[in-house]
Structure formats: structure tokens, C-alpha cells
Amino acid sequence: MNELLSFYKNKKVFLTGHTGFKGTWLSRILILAGAEVTGYSLEPPTKPSLFEQTGTAGQMNSIIGDICDGEKLKAAMLAAKPDIVLHLAAQPIVRTSYKDPVGTYETNVMGTVNVLEAVRACCDLSLPGSTRQSLKSFVNVTTDKVYLNKEWAWGYRENEELCGFDPYSNSKSCSELVTHSYRNSFFAGADAPAISTARSGNVIGGGDYATDRIIPDCIRAVESGSAIVLRNPNSTRPYQHVLECLRGYLMLAKAQYEDKTLAGAYNFGPDDESCVTTGGLADLFCENWGSCASWKNVSETNAPHEANFLKLDCSKSKSVLGWHPKWGIRDAMQKIGEWEKAVQGGTSAAEITDKQIKEYFV
Ligand SMILES: NC(=O)c1ccc[n+]([C@@H]2O[C@H](COP(=O)([O-])OP(=O)(O)OC[C@H]3O[C@@H](n4cnc5c(N)ncnc54)[C@H](O)[C@@H]3O)[C@@H](O)[C@H]2O)c1
Numbered sequence: 316m317n318e319l320l321s322f323y324k325n326k327k328v329f330l331t332g333h334t335g336f337k338g339t340w341l342s343r344i345l346i347l348a349g350a351e352v353t354g355y356s357l358e359p360p361t362k363p364s365l366f367e368q369t370g371t372a373g374q375m376n377s378i379i380g381d382i383c384d385g386e387k388l389k390a391a392m393l394a395a396k397p398d399i400v401l402h403l404a405a406q407p408i409v410r411t412s413y414k415d416p417v418g419t420y421e422t423n424v425m426g427t428v429n430v431l432e433a434v435r436a437c438c439d440l441s442l443p444g445s446t447r448q449s450l451k452s453f454v455n456v457t458t459d460k461v462y463l464n465k466e467w468a469w470g471y472r473e474n475e476e477l478c479g480f481d482p483y484s485n486s487k488s489c490s491e492l493v494t495h496s497y498r499n500s501f502f503a504g505a506d507a508p509a510i511s512t513a514r515s516g517n518v519i520g521g522g523d524y525a526t527d528r529i530i531p532d533c534i535r536a537v538e539s540g541s542a543i544v545l546r547n548p549n550s551t552r553p554y555q556h557v558l559e560c561l562r563g564y565l566m567l568a569k570a571q572y573e574d575k576t577l578a579g580a581y582n583f584g585p586d587d588e589s590c591v592t593t594g595g596l597a598d599l600f601c602e603n604w605g606s607c608a609s610w611k612n613v614s615e616t617n618a619p620h621e622a623n624f625l626k627l628d629c630s631k632s633k634s635v636l637g638w639h640p641k642w643g644i645r646d647a648m649q650k651i652g653e654w655e656k657a658v659q660g661g662t663s664a665a666e667i668t669d670k671q672i673k674e675y676f677v
Pocket of ligand 1: 331333334335336337338355356357358359360380381382384402403404405406407422426456457458459515516517519520525636
């Protein structure tokens with residue numbers, strides 16, 4: 316087995332957001348690696364969902380709960396006695412955050428506080444069920460949108476100013492700050508768990524059904540026989556296959572488990588040639604899908620603000636963790652086409668998802 320995945324064999328991993336798009340792919344990687352996985356999340360955010368399609372609940376300890384319910388979350392984490400905690404649960408959609416800023420801040424900021432409080436409880440030897448000896452690594456998954464966006468040509472580095480513009484991005488900047496404060500205030504001791512944050516770009520892959528995301532929008536359009544509608548075809552984003560950043564999170568969680576001094580903030584984004592415009596991505600989708608697909612530019616007047624240009628500098632992840640992008644944007648689009656066509660052709664979603672994971676982690 317791949318060296319990274321071997322590390323996770325028999326490790327107890329507690330994962331928030333396991334019913335979501337990234338969480339399902341991550342759960343399946345960990346299950347294939349032989350980890351003991353406990354997930355804590357609300358019900359899958361979409362219908363259909365990759366989580367249900369792949370039957371992942373049956374292969375792990377899946378707990379349905381709200382991270383805003385601090386007591387339930389704490390009890391679940393204490394019972395799981397994790398070695399590693401990965402926090403992915405969030406309200407992750409920019410447009411939804413404009414409609415529901417309060418709910419977005421509640422989940423993304425106070426939810427993070429609750430997750431960190433549960434981690435603290437796991438480290439408190441006076442509490443029954445404390446797992447201080449084994450819980451060694453915590454990663455909070457945020458986003459490339461945490462930076463103050465200066466619309467410049469360079470990639471953002473981890474030491475740059477945090478201040479997302481819209482409520483989603485800003486709530487994730489706050490989640491970063493909360494994590495930073497907890498690291499300094501409660502986890503500074505040598506025997507406390509290592510605490511990190513991971514900032515990644517827009518992910519794409521098979522089995523995403525979210526609204527207001529480019530690939531699901533493309534698939535829904537071609538399935539209904541209509542042209543793909545693009546609101547911001549000229550905006551550039553660091554698109555990457557979902558396995559790219561998940562490998563980054565797993566490398567980070569392992570590295571700091573083995574050497575706490577490596578804890579900190581890390582970017583995981585694609586190389587420059589994969590930072591394409593939304594229009595360019597739709598072109599690649601159409602190339603891979605076949606002749607029936609096309610797109611049209613439908614810019615909205617008074618559309619809520621979204622960044623035009625966003626790129627990450629990943630020098631730190633490359634030099635410290637040895638992480639490098641593996642599948643570029645063309646590979647990613649080819650894999651999405653393969654995934655969708657396999658499922659449409661009757662292959663089970665679990666089978667094609669696991670096949671792609673195994674190909675990726677050779
Ligand atoms: N998808 C992307 O392009 C992208 C890019 C950068 C960062 N991220 C981050 O990655 C993480 C996962 O994103 P995703 O794309 O899989 O999103 P998703 O919407 O598919 O999944 C979100 C998960 O969080 C859970 N959740 C939401 N609110 C919750 C609550 N109050 N309590 C418990 N669980 C709750 C959902 O049930 C689901 O399991 C998020 O933190 C997101 O901000 C995503």
C-alpha cells in the first residue's frame with residue numbers, strides 16, 4: 316500500500332463533514348486505508364448525494380449531528396477516542412452565505428469553536444474518556460478565499476492578510492483566527508495535539524451535486540439538453556481535482572502527527588497551468604463530454620460580489636510536506652468524464668470512486 320495510506324491503517328480518525336462531497340471522498344480514502352473512521356455531520360447537503368450513492372454510511376461510524384450542538388459533538392468525539400481530527404463541516408457556498416450570513420457564521424465560526432472545544436475535552440485528563448495520549452493531530456479545512464483578495468497576479472502565501480470579502484469567505488477567515496487563538500492558548504504544550512489549517516482551491520470531481528458550482532452546473536445542463544450557463548466566464552480560479560487537496564490534508568495531518576513543529580497554515584492549490592478561467596474550464600468539460608455540450612455567457616447585473624482572480628502560492632506545502640499537484644486540470648476533467656459515464660453506464664458510484672482513489676494513490 317502507498318506509504319501515506321499505510322500510516323492511516325488502524326488509526327482512529329474523527330471527521331466532520333463526512334456526508335459532503337469532499338467528506339465522502341475522504342471517508343472512502345480512509346476506509347480503503349484501513350482507518351477506523353467516525354464521521355459527524357448533518358445529513359448529506361444534496362439530493363442525490365455521493366455519500367448515499369456510495370453507501371459510505373455502512374462502512375464507517377456515521378453520526379448525524381450539528382456542530383452547533385457543542386455537547387453532542389463533544390460526546391461523539393470523546394467516545395471515538397480519535398488519534399486525528401479533520402474538520403470539514405461548513406456552510407461552503409458563497410451565494411448561500413449572502414442569503415444566510417447568520418447561519419453561515421454560526422456554522423463556520425461557532426461550529427469551529429465547538430470542534431476545538433471537543434478537541435480540548437479529548438485532551439483533558441480529568442474528563443472520563445479523555446484520549447490525551449492518542450489525539451495528536453487536528454486539521455481545520457478552510458479555503459483559498461480566506462485571504463484579503465487584492466486581485467493581483469501573484470499567488471497568496473500563508474503569511475498574507477486574512478479577510479474574505481463575502482460572508483462565506485470571511486467566516487472562514489474567522490475560523491482561521493479562532494484556530495490560531497486556540498493553538499496559542501490551549502495547545503501550546505509539547506504533549507498537546509498539533510493544530511493546523513489547510514487552504515485549498517475550488518475542487519472538482521465525480522459525484523458533486525451542489526448548486527452554484529461549475530461542474531455540477533455543467534452536468535445538469537447537458538443532461539437536460541441545454542447550454543451551460545456561466546455567470547463569470549472570465550474569472551480565474553485555482554481548480555483542482557478533489558483528491559489533490561485531500562492528499563494534502565492527509566499529508567499534513569501525518570506530518571504534524573510525527574513532528575508537531577510542522578503545524579501551521581498550508582496552501583494546497585494547482586500549478587499555474589491549471590488555474591483557468593471558468594469559461595476555459597467549461598471548454599474543457601465540453602471537450603471531454605462530447606459534441607452536445609456548449610456554454611453561454613449570462614453575466615448578471617447586480618450579482619453578488621465574487622473575486623475575479625484568485626491563485627495560491629503552494630511553495631510551503633511543496634518544500635515542507637513534499638506535496639505536489641499530481642493530476643492537472645486536463646487529468647481532472649478526464650476523470651470527471653470517466654466517473655459520470657461509468658455511473659450512467661451502470662457501474663456503482665462506490666466502485667468508480669474507489670477505482671479512481673486507487674489509481675491516484677499508487
Ligand atoms: N468544494 C470546494 O470547492 C471547496 C473549496 C475550498 C474549501 N472547501 C471547504 O471544504 C469543506 C467541505 O466542502 P464540501 O465541498 O465537501 O461541502 P459540502 O456542502 O458538500 O459538505 C459540507 C459538509 O458539512 C456538513 N455540515 C454543514 N453544516 C453543518 C453543521 N451545522 N453541523 C454539522 N455538519 C454540517 C454537511 O452535512 C456536509 O457533510 C468545507 O469546509 C468547505 O468550506 C470546499
